[in-house]
Amino acid sequence: MPNGSNLAPINETLGNYSQLFMLLSAFVYMVAFILFALDLAKSNKIISEIDAAALKRDSEMLVGATATSVSAPRSTKRGAPVPRADNVSENVVNDKMNYTEHSSNRNMARIALVLSWLAVAMHGFAVIGRGVAAHRVPWGNMYEFLSTGALVVAVVYLVVLFFKDLRFMGSFIIGLVTLMLCGATIGFPTPLGHLMPALQSPWIVIHVSIAVFASALFSISFAMNVLQLIQHSRMNKIASGLPDKLPFMRLVPGAGALENFAYRINTIAFVMWTFTVIAGAIWAEAAWGRYWGWDPKEVWSFVIWVVYAGYLHARATGGWTGPRSAWLSIIGYGCVIFNFTIVNIFFNGLHSYAGV
Amino acid sequence: MAKNKRTAKDRGDAPALGLVGSLRWIWTQLTSMPTALFLLLLFAVAAVPGSIFPQRSMNPETVREYLNNNPVTGPWLDRFQLFDVYSSAWFSAIYILLFISLVGCIVPRVKKHAQALRTPPPRTPSRLNRLPQYTSLQLVEGEADTPSDDEVIDDAYKVLRKRGYRVERRSDATGRSVAAERGYTREIGNLTFHISLIGVLISVAIGGAFGYSGQRVIVEGETFVNSLVSYDAFTPGTNFNPENLTPYSVKLDKFDIVFDRESKTHFGQPLDFTAHVQTRRSADAEPVEEDIKVNHPLRINGADVYLVGNGYAPVVTVKDGNGDVAFSGPVVSVPQDSVYTSMMVIKAPDAKPEQLGFQGFLLPTALVDETGFGISGDPNAINPQLHLNSFAGNLGLDDGVPQNVYVLDTDNLTEVNSRNLDAGGIVLEAGQTYDLPDGKGSITFNDLKRFIGVDVNYDPSKIPMAIFSFLALAGLIVSLFTPRRRVWVKLKNNDGQRSVEYALLARGEDPRLERESTELHNIFDSKWPLASQKQDQGEVNA
Numbered sequence: 053m054p055n056g057s058n059l060a061p062i063n064e065t066l067g068n069y070s071q072l073f074m075l076l077s078a079f080v081y082m083v084a085f086i087l088f089a090l091d092l093a094k095s096n097k098i099i100s101e102i103d104a105a106a107l108k109r110d111s112e113m114l115v116g117a118t119a120t121s122v123s124a125p126r127s128t129k130r131g132a133p134v135p136r137a138d139n140v141s142e143n144v145v146n147d148k149m150n151y152t153e154h155s156s157n158r159n160m161a162r163i164a165l166v167l168s169w170l171a172v173a174m175h176g177f178a179v180i181g182r183g184v185a186a187h188r189v190p191w192g193n194m195y196e197f198l199s200t201g202a203l204v205v206a207v208v209y210l211v212v213l214f215f216k217d218l219r220f221m222g223s224f225i226i227g228l229v230t231l232m233l234c235g236a237t238i239g240f241p242t243p244l245g246h247l248m249p250a251l252q253s254p255w256i257v258i259h260v261s262i263a264v265f266a267s268a269l270f271s272i273s274f275a276m277n278v279l280q281l282i283q284h285s286r287m288n289k290i291a292s293g294l295p296d297k298l299p300f301m302r303l304v305p306g307a308g309a310l311e312n313f314a315y316r317i318n319t320i321a322f323v324m325w326t327f328t329v330i331a332g333a334i335w336a337e338a339a340w341g342r343y344w345g346w347d348p349k350e351v352w353s354f355v356i357w358v359v360y361a362g363y364l365h366a367r368a369t370g371g372w373t374g375p376r377s378a379w380l381s382i383i384g385y386g387c388v389i390f391n392f393t394i395v396n397i398f399f400n401g402l403h404s405y406a407g408v
Numbered sequence: 409m410a411k412n413k414r415t416a417k418d419r420g421d422a423p424a425l426g427l428v429g430s431l432r433w434i435w436t437q438l439t440s441m442p443t444a445l446f447l448l449l450l451f452a453v454a455a456v457p458g459s460i461f462p463q464r465s466m467n468p469e470t471v472r473e474y475l476n477n478n479p480v481t482g483p484w485l486d487r488f489q490l491f492d493v494y495s496s497a498w499f500s501a502i503y504i505l506l507f508i509s510l511v512g513c514i515v516p517r518v519k520k521h522a523q524a525l526r527t528p529p530p531r532t533p534s535r536l537n538r539l540p541q542y543t544s545l546q547l548v549e550g551e552a553d554t555p556s557d558d559e560v561i562d563d564a565y566k567v568l569r570k571r572g573y574r575v576e577r578r579s580d581a582t583g584r585s586v587a588a589e590r591g592y593t594r595e596i597g598n599l600t601f602h603i604s605l606i607g608v609l610i611s612v613a614i615g616g617a618f619g620y621s622g623q624r625v626i627v628e629g630e631t632f633v634n635s636l637v638s639y640d641a642f643t644p645g646t647n648f649n650p651e652n653l654t655p656y657s658v659k660l661d662k663f664d665i666v667f668d669r670e671s672k673t674h675f676g677q678p679l680d681f682t683a684h685v686q687t688r689r690s691a692d693a694e695p696v697e698e699d700i701k702v703n704h705p706l707r708i709n710g711a712d713v714y715l716v717g718n719g720y721a722p723v724v725t726v727k728d729g730n731g732d733v734a735f736s737g738p739v740v741s742v743p744q745d746s747v748y749t750s751m752m753v754i755k756a757p758d759a760k761p762e763q764l765g766f767q768g769f770l771l772p773t774a775l776v777d778e779t780g781f782g783i784s785g786d787p788n789a790i791n792p793q794l795h796l797n798s799f800a801g802n803l804g805l806d807d808g809v810p811q812n813v814y815v816l817d818t819d820n821l822t823e824v825n826s827r828n829l830d831a832g833g834i835v836l837e838a839g840q841t842y843d844l845p846d847g848k849g850s851i852t853f854n855d856l857k858r859f860i861g862v863d864v865n866y867d868p869s870k871i872p873m874a875i876f877s878f879l880a881l882a883g884l885i886v887s888l889f890t891p892r893r894r895v896w897v898k899l900k901n902n903d904g905q906r907s908v909e910y911a912l913l914a915r916g917e918d919p920r921l922e923r924e925s926t927e928l929h930n931i932f933d934s935k936w937p938l939a940s941q942k943q944d945q946g947e948v949n950a
């Protein structure tokens with residue numbers, strides 16, 4: 053552990069570069085975000101064309117058939133193209149979220165992805181540079197929690213993209229990352245400094261990094277749960293014969309697939325959060341003399357844990373799948389955000405390291 | 409859980425239940441999953457007010473202040489125990505019900521799982537191709553390595569057992585097969601997790617009963633001897649016995665703070681606090697030199713001593729109107745800001761003919777600002793000064809009502825020194841003496857020491873708590889990530905053309921079922937000569 057008397061001096065030059073690159077990466081993220089959004093808009097058009105083509109083919113096939121069979125196209129023989137909205141969407145992103153042939157012609161998304169990687173490289177330099185400049189982990193105050201957390205969100209997302217076609221979440225996730233970086237640089241600009249004595253503990257490395265990681269995963273599953281709800285109500289509308297107002301949602305897998313994927317991420321995040329709480333208790337024991345004292349931060353970490361435990365139960369019993377479990381997960385994420393913002397800034401407890 | 413369906417029906421004939429029946433009904437309701445879920449969510453909601461209102465257990469002072477500032481709403485909030493949320497009747501009721509529900513849930517599940525562990529894998533379905541993950545492999549007949557019927561069954565048996573399945577060979581009217589099931593540890597993990605939660609609750613109860621915590625301020629040079637009278641404040645557990653306090657002692661030799669002196673933006677921010685102490689673990693033990701730091705408590709005789717505060721303690725001598733020493737010693741002052749501008753109160757009840765009191769500030773590095781007020785420019789004691797007002801009269805200490813040592817009650821006192829009086833305020837540098845007007849006495853600033861505030865905690869629940877927490881974590885991981893699945897492998901014979909069919913069934917969430925199917929395929933492929941394979945269902949991940 054760094055002893056106060058022999059803390060290595062801070063490298064101010066590197067610190068300044070770190071701040072500069074943080075801003076630059078925020079800018080590049082913003083451009084990537086716009087491109088992801090444009091991709092959705094453009095795909096909207098492509099999908100309409102695919103749709104129109106499918107409908108045309110379908111009506112050619114159904115020449116001579118009665119009007120009722122048009123409204124019940126399910127009855128077409130197996131293997132023939134079925135012009136149902138849900139099936140068209142399968143051509144773009146299937147429920148397994150694997151890359152399919154249609155998914156390759158999304159040039160806008162490709163550029164957005166390249167820019168995202170560029171931004172992550174600069175962002176990574178900024179975060180690591182800050183840590184190197186101060187000879188410590190780069191998560192000691194709000195600015196650093198946010199900027200490091202944003203990096204984790206972005207990296208997790210981009211890595212998952214190697215395996216799953218989650219580009220439909222690009223504008224969500226990269227938008228969130230942009231927002232977090234703006235929050236860090238505008239809301240909590242903090243000059244580089246040493247850690248206060250209360251934070252000088254090996255536990256900051258373990259406890260905070262896992263907490264940031266868990267929060268990043270909760271963010272991703274939150275985005276999925278929101279999309280799930282949108283997809284769910286959209287599918288319901290289409291099923292009851294209303295027009296599809298959100299055709300770009302065909303880039304998104306079905307509500308059930310989103311729910312399952314979000315659940316898997318949430319289970320991992322929940323285990324990490326459990327560990328975060330335990331590690332926090334161990335640290336609190338060493339620093340404050342009690343492992344649990346219902347400090348506001350502890351209260352809210354507990355609330356988050358219980359809400360997500362409720363979510364797991366709700367799904368396990370089978371009765372609460374679908375939108376209801378999605379809402380529990382969203383409420384849980386609301387608590388995560390509350391714990392990070394309102395509790396850090398306005399509730400005064402022992403965790404007053406926010407640097408604000 | 410599954411039983412609640414039946415419960416719903418039972419409710420129809422509820423009137424005839426009688427007492428036992430009603431209790432039974434309440435029990436089934438309480439241990440049903442929807443109730444558990446409801447209680448769980450209620451538990452989360454109930455914890456929230458404790459983060460909004462100050463809590464007596466943590467900040468009794470803030471609660472008192474809150475009650476003073478909100479004379480109308482405050483007592484109402486207090487009536488609903490909103491300042492003692494975590495020991496309140498309603499919070500306790502929720503978690504007690506939740507844990508009763510938990511026990512009621514665990515017991516039947518333990519029984520059921522004990523049974524399941526002894527039950528062989530279920531019978532082979534007659535038509536495997538109805539199952540979600542189905543594969544049919546055709547054996548090439550007549551090759552050198554073409555397996556016999558027995559070999560096929562044996563190989564499948566061994567492969568599945570090696571992959572952690574419980575396996576059984578079957579033979580019935582539709583042919584020979586192997587039935588396999590795995591993932592029994594999932595439920596064991598789940599039960600471990602839930603039982604550990606009960607362990608966590610019991611640990612907390614043990615800590616509350618047998619632990620204690622106390623606070624104490626120690627000035628440099630002073631010795632703290634562990635006994636009830638030495639504490640400034642003491643909170644015993646419900647079953648605390650003062651004889652359990654072991655007589656160790658802690659002497660504070662020196663307290664060091666390191667401040668940031670390089671950074672422009674963080675100049676003067678503390679970087680390190682170290683208390684150098686001498687400890688004796690028993691009355692006649694040799695003293696040992698140790699350090700206490702913020703993240704590094706002193707562990708002594710089962711108790712832990714934590715560094716929680718610090719400040720300056722100016723050493724002063726007060727002489728009274730008769731010229732006798734009325735007070736002499738260090739005065740603990742309370743830091744108000746980051747440069748340690750510290751509030752101090754000196755009470756000299758022994759002073760005669762009139763009692764004397766002083767209140768004011770210690771400025772570790774005194775500077776004079778443009779309005780003529782003294783301010784501190786640095787947290788280190790570079791140019792320490794005392795800026796005091798003095799009072800004479802009745803300090804109000806004689807009527808036996810306990811007083812806060814950091815507050816001077818000036819109601820019955822006459823001001824002797826202050827900026828508003830001709831005599832002016834008292835400003836003392838180290839070593840200086842000031843004579844009070846009209847021969848009322850004098851005050852000398854002899855020396856400046858530092859003090860530390862320590863929390864002493866004894867909590868026997870720490871170890872069981874750690875064990876149960878980690879058991880819970882381990883159980884959780886096992887229960888969430890162990891797939892539960894069944895596999896059946898069946899040998900078919902169509903006029904001498906044999907084929908091996910197998911199917912997988914997931915029990916609960918299992919995103920890797922398909923991969924398992926592919927893997928089995930690959931293993932069989934390497935063991936037996938197979939003709940072109942055909943897969944009827946389920947795309948296989950590339």
Ligand code: HEM
Pocket residue numbers: 358361364365368369409439440441444448506507509510511513514598602605884887888916
């Ligand atoms: C103290 C309150 C409780 C907490 C914090 C809690 C927490 C959890 C967690 C985190 C899981 C996820 C593990 C998994 O899915 O395997 C779980 C699963 C489960 N819990 Fe609880 N639980 C509590 C009370 C209860 C009660 C009272 C019941 C019974 C009425 C219960 C029954 C179950 C069951 C059956 C599962 C397994 C679900 C599955 O296999 O997916 N729990 N619990």
